[in-house]
Amino acid sequence: MQQRTILLICTGNYYRSRYAELLFNAQVPAHLAWRADSRGFAPGPWNHGPVAPIVLDRLRAAELPIPEPLREPLRLTHADLEAADLLIALDEREHRPYVEGLGRVWAARFTYWQVPDLHEWPAHRALDAIENAVAGLIAQISQA
Numbered sequence: 001m002q003q004r005t006i007l008l009i010c011t012g013n014y015y016r017s018r019y020a021e022l023l024f025n026a027q028v029p030a031h032l033a034w035r036a037d038s039r040g041f042a043p044g045p046w047n048h049g050p051v052a053p054i055v056l057d058r059l060r061a062a063e064l065p066i067p068e069p070l071r072e073p074l075r076l077t078h079a080d081l082e083a084a085d086l087l088i089a090l091d092e093r094e095h096r097p098y099v100e101g102l103g104r105v106w107a108a109r110f111t112y113w114q115v116p117d118l119h120e121w122p123a124h125r126a127l128d129a130i131e132n133a134v135a136g137l138i139a140q141i142s143q144a
Contacts, residue, residue, distance in 0.1 A: 001033040002033065003033045003034070004034050004086070005034070005035055005036070005037055005084050005085050006024065006034060006084065006086045007036075007081070008024070008036055008037070008039075009038065009039050009076055009089050009090065010089070010090040011098075012044060012073055013038055013074055014052050015047075015117075015126075016115055016117070016126060016130060017039065017040065017090055018038055018051045018052070020036065020038065020090065020130050020133070021038035022055065022064070022066065023131065024036035027135075028141075029138075032138075032142060034141055037080075039074050039075065040073050040074065040076060041095065042075070043075050050071055050072050054127070058127050081106055081109075087109050087110045087111065088111045088112070089110055089112050089113070090130075091112070091113065091116050091117065092112035092114060093114075093116070095112070114129070115130055
């Protein structure tokens with residue numbers, strides 16, 4: 001079975017999309033042949049280190065693996081879009097303008113989750129929502 005890729009995208013590729021990526025890859029059964037990657041629409045210099053510390057704390061608390069070395073946040077490219085089998089933007093209200101800017105063909109391929117950034121939701125609420133969404137995604141691809 002050929003491996004398929006989910007691309008999880010948020011604004012900075014530092015917090016929400018990175019947690020979703022790392023969590024999915026830690027929890028998806030190998031026989032499903034899916035892996036996640038993540039990118040940001042507009043990564044910026046205000047983030048320190050490769051991943052938000054709260055993400056690493058949450059993974060450690062759940063005793064989930066943290067890959068080493070951790071890469072820095074990456075900006076979404078057309079090559080990333082072309083390589084992905086499934087495209088997920090982490091917050092529809094925040095990310096729909098970015099997605100629509102990619103053009104109608106790409107916009108039609110996106111699925112949206114509803115996980116606002118830290119200025120709207122506290123981290124524990126957002127991370128809980130990501131955990132629920134990842135569990136639902138794994139259940140969905142398990143049935144496909």
